[in-house]
Amino acid sequence: MAAAAPPPPPSPTPAVISEDLLPTGYNVFTRIRLATIVDVPHIHKLIHQMAVFERLTHLFSATESSLSSTLFPENSPPPFTSFTVFLLEVSQTPFPLIDQNYPNFSPIHKTVNLDLPIIDPQAEMFRSCGNDVVVAGFVLFFPNYSSFLAKPGFYIEDIFVRECYRRKGFGKMLLSAVAAQAAKMGYGRVEWVVLDWNVNAIKFYEEMGAQIMQEWRVCRLTGDALQAFANINI
Amino acid sequence: MAAAAPPPPPSPTPAVISEDLLPTGYNVFTRIRLATIVDVPHIHKLIHQMAVFERLTHLFSATESSLSSTLFPENSPPPFTSFTVFLLEVSQTPFPLIDQNYPNFSPIHKTVNLDLPIIDPQAEMFRSCGNDVVVAGFVLFFPNYSSFLAKPGFYIEDIFVRECYRRKGFGKMLLSAVAAQAAKMGYGRVEWVVLDWNVNAIKFYEEMGAQIMQEWRVCRLTGDALQAFANINI
DSSP: OOOOOOOOOOOOOOOOOOGGGSOOSEEEEEEEEEOOGGGHHHHHHHHHHHHHHTTOGGGOOOOHHHHHHHHSOTTOOOTTSSOEEEEEEEESSOOOSSOOOOTTOOOEEEEEEESSOOOOTTTTTTBOSSSSOEEEEEEEEEEEEETTTTEEEEEEEEEEEOGGGOSSSHHHHHHHHHHHHHHHTTOOEEEEEEETTOHHHHHHHHHTTOEEETTEEEEEEEHHHHHHHHHSOO | OOOOOOOOOOOOOOOOOOGGGSOOSEEEEEEEEEOOGGGHHHHHHHHHHHHHHTTOGGGOOOOHHHHHHHHSOTTOOOTTSSOEEEEEEEESSOOOSSOOOOTTOOOEEEEEEESSOOOOTTTTTTBOSSSSOEEEEEEEEEEEEETTTTEEEEEEEEEEEOGGGOSSSHHHHHHHHHHHHHHHTTOOEEEEEEETTOHHHHHHHHHTTOEEETTEEEEEEEHHHHHHHHHSOO
16 A cells, blocks of 8 residues: 655745845856866867867867877976966856865856756766866966066967857856956956957957957968978078 | 388289179178077167057056066076067177077077168167177067967067168068977967058068968957956956
8 A cells, every 4th residue: 555645844934035035046156277187188179169169170180189298298387377278167066165276276166146057968078076067168378478568468369168158157257267367466468369250259358348459460370381481591 | 201102912813703702792690599688678678669669658668677577587487488589689790600508599690691781870779799799689479379289389479670670681580580499399380460551561471471360359458457357256
């Protein structure tokens, strides 16, 4: 005989609760931390997704091995003095506050409240350390230099957030983490490039106070042309 | 009584000399070498002249002291792994071939034959080591990174040749020295920026095989805007 259904639990005592305190939506816990060599498989996949997004896979030749040896060489210089990667991780449970031992950088934690849960079809592929921690994006940057200011700055080579995590402020969090690090180190500026037809991005950058250097054009010497120019009788 | 004038020396035996071997014009001996901290006063003056040339002296705040501490800090990393300066020096007499002990870079020598001598009104101000050695220009560059290639490259922040040394191929020599170093290190590319109205420079760069990234715009976050963005609650 089936056991009788238990009686319903007593209703909680009604109380006056401020609407502000009512839990609404879905909390996503985020962490920005320095990447290490063990993150290279994720970094490789993120860069590949970026190449797909930019329709530039014909220019993509990075391998996990070449990324490891160039981003994390033996006797790596300290973070921020050379090529540096911040990873953005998300979790449905809070990150431990003292979670990893990064002497040069304390991970940045933020809780984001969203109206709808994020469905991540590639969660398994981007699983990071921790139970339900997933890598959602990255930023790759390195020092540049202003001779007028006689100060270093940072140049952001890549900033990328996986598709299902976009339009939630995560890109801004990554950019802001680099700006905060620049300010902390007394650096003079942060620079990056944007495509001239990407008017939404340009508007966003201008609103946050960035100047768009309209007259500047980047020149690039690469491949055979680089070799040829290097070999001329100087 | 005045001594009688000595007889004129005998004329040299006439000989058939190929016209190619006839010395014509004026030889200028050039050397490109790594700058060191003792070159900072010259580097400071060169950067200031560049600011004057670009009509950007209001943005110029570098001092000899700030250049020393940022370009040549204590425990400097090896050249080419961070901010690096090549100096172009000229002399009317040949440079000694084994002239300085730069373990990381052998100075590049070239003799340039010019139709007219160079009159340098600032020779004293730019006097370098050696009897008649004068600093004529510089290039400041540092590593950048391509994540698609998983390779470093070089970014040229400044390239400058003093006015009386222009239009003699010296700028190309400095650029080529950086390209040669990039190729030697297996680096993937060399990049710099040019102003879009500088059609002569763009033509020159295109002829040497550089691509001009027409759709790219550089974004810069600096000064108060950088501080503000760094301080937002990320």
